[in-house]
Amino acid sequence: MSDDKKPSSTPTENTQHLILTGDRPTGPLHLGHFVGSLRNRVLYQHQYQQYIMIADAQALTDNMDDPAKVHNNVLEVALDYLAVGIDPSKSTIFIQSQIPELTELTYYYMNLVTVARLERNPTIKQEIVLRNFERDIPAGFFTYPVSQAADITAFKATLVPVGDDQIPMIEQTNEIVRRFNRLVKQDILLECEALVPEIGRLPGIDGKAKMSKSLGNSINLGASAAEIKAAVKNVYTDPLHLRVEDPGHLEGNVAFIYLDAFDQDKISLQEMKDHYVRGGLGDSKVKQRLEAVLQDMLTPIRERRQEYEKDRAQVLQMLKVGTERAREIAAKTTDEVKAALGLKHF
Ligand code: TRP
Numbered sequence: 001m002s003d004d005k006k007p008s009s010t011p012t013e014n015t016q017h018l019i020l021t022g023d024r025p026t027g028p029l030h031l032g033h034f035v036g037s038l039r040n041r042v043l044y045q046h047q048y049q050q051y052i053m054i055a056d057a058q059a060l061t062d063n064m065d066d067p068a069k070v071h072n073n074v075l076e077v078a079l080d081y082l083a084v085g086i087d088p089s090k091s092t093i094f095i096q097s098q099i100p101e102l103t104e105l106t107y108y109y110m111n112l113v114t115v116a117r118l119e120r121n122p123t124i125k126q127e128i129v130l131r132n133f134e135r136d137i138p139a140g141f142f143t144y145p146v147s148q149a150a151d152i153t154a155f156k157a158t159l160v161p162v163g164d165d166q167i168p169m170i171e172q173t174n175e176i177v178r179r180f181n182r183l184v185k186q187d188i189l190l191e192c193e194a195l196v197p198e199i200g201r202l203p204g205i206d207g208k209a210k211m212s213k214s215l216g217n218s219i220n221l222g223a224s225a226a227e228i229k230a231a232v233k234n235v236y237t238d239p240l241h242l243r244v245e246d247p248g249h250l251e252g253n254v255a256f257i258y259l260d261a262f263d264q265d266k267i268s269l270q271e272m273k274d275h276y277v278r279g280g281l282g283d284s285k286v287k288q289r290l291e292a293v294l295q296d297m298l299t300p301i302r303e304r305r306q307e308y309e310k311d312r313a314q315v316l317q318m319l320k321v322g323t324e325r326a327r328e329i330a331a332k333t334t335d336e337v338k339a340a341l342g343l344k345h346f
Helices: 031-047 056-060 067-084 100-112 115-120 122-130 144-154 164-184 225-233 254-262 266-278 283-309 312-340
Strands: 018-023 049-054 091-095 159-161 193-195
Touching: 018 031, 018 144, 031 049, 031 067, 031 159, 031 254, 049 067, 049 312, 056 067, 056 144, 067 091, 067 283, 067 312, 091 312, 100 144, 100 164, 100 312, 115 122, 122 164, 144 164, 144 312, 159 164, 164 193, 225 283, 254 266, 254 283, 266 283, 283 312
Parallel strands: 018 049, 018 159, 049 091, 159 193
Antiparallel strands: none
């Protein structure tokens, strides 16, 4: 991506801000992650201290039946990060499960939320339905917003770039922060602000509202040239646009939604849209352009990924160094929290 592209949601300029964000390692990252978070992180790392967490412990809260999947995707996600240009000398990348202090904080914070409050979290409610948990909700899943509050506050992060579905987690985090600080009569924890990108969600190639690996409608960041080509062929456009001369519709047209997200040449894109709406422009022309844009964007990402893949040991070492650095900070906050709660005896 060109460097002149500003993150779609720019926080108040302040180098004091610290960013904490993360992903559940449940599969390879795709274009939806790229639009919604990855490409902004590449920019943020020049402006802020940025901590990026691979949330393997949180991923287990709804994948306890398949821990191997979570384990194997930790390195895959790290490869995706490096491939898109997240630079470990600027951003600290770390693995959640290797910082026991995060679990420890979660346990204390658990007493600062009620079950009723957890039940009201709209994202959790939705996710429970989506995952068909019905009455068999894992307690760990139900309480993951508390663990997320631990992740954020352990680093005293003030900016948390997340998709709009995560806003309730930020609200709950700030409630915990206020309750804790009031309880101990000290301002130990910091409130944070969600940074929600303008294009927060990319539809799947099939036109469904969300691109997701489990729906099989995604284009992965590591996709081969042939996979990109096949995916573009299947991109949902305008079902009413039957003949080239028919006027086409842009709304819900995934080819144009993707072009809006990734094509840098806005002027000629606008001309193409006008032509499409007027009639006389076939879908194949639009798809040709989309394929060219995606191949241009994804080829260097795939090539960088392949380079890093050759040296997995080095990637693991990078994660180890990042995790050690992150743990120092989390341990310091945990010490303060424990002292304030009277949990320091020696
Ligand atoms: N729940 C987040 C997601 O599914 C991942 C996550 C875990 C996270 N801990 C976090 C994001 C802390 C931001 C901050 O995308």
